[in-house]
């Protein structure tokens with residue numbers, strides 16, 4: 001099986017803090033993700049019906065428009081920005097298959113140059129409707145959310161379920177800023193943390209359009225943000241993080257998964273993972 005990642009990809013990640021990987025996300029992962037997110041969308045529609053915000057489910061069947069139509073008809077109610085717990089509750093098996101998918105673990109192993117891989121406990125799917133400002137993820141470094149892991153060898157794999165560009169909320173990165181250390185953490189009323197408005201001004205923003213099957217890989221120190229969604233459809237994506245396994249005393253596994261290890265007994269089972277979420 002030819003490798004999907006070559007030394008120039010790794011060099012780009014090392015020197016620029018990110019790399020675009022074309023056609024690396026298996027169809028099976030995209031299909032599983034769409035099933036999980038469709039389940040969640042139906043759950044949200046059922047909730048808004050129960051709460052009386054909707055009188056009937058929308059007729060719209062398109063995956064990128066159905067929840068959007070319901071959300072607009074329901075009066076644009078607030079929902080979880082990253083409904084991780086709801087997703088785990090709805091579809092634990094499918095999520096476990098995504099988070100520990102051998103092809104994704106191959107990618108992580110190649111990018112991290114490691115044999116033993118942890119699928120990190122912090123992963124998200126951030127459904128983003130057009131003009132839905134409470135989901136506009138501002139400039140941040142992932143390590144600002146877990147500063148004790150600044151030194152950890154990690155990679156974030158962000159991938160959309162469809163084509164995304166600067167109008168439909170692709171991510172933007174600030175190249176070559178990942179070696180400059182952790183920015184002071186700034187918080188405002190949005191509830192997000194990130195870079196201060198002053199620090200954001202100095203960044204050179206590079207939007208990263210992708211198609212389904214592509215992924216953007218970046219480090220836990222790379223400043224990035226989501227572009228606002230000014231299109232007429234939902235943006236659906238996943239962001240998963242992977243780390244080299246081997247320093248669990250320093251960085252406990254938590255709700256993560258030991259996804260690859262030469263001693264299979266050390267790999268996390270579906271039951272153990274579900275237990276960690278109980």
Ligand SMILES: O=C(O)CCC(=O)C(=O)O
Nearest residue numbers: 126137142158226237239
């Ligand atoms: O998908 C988004 O809106 C933001 C994703 C992100 O910031 C991340 O993957 O760390």
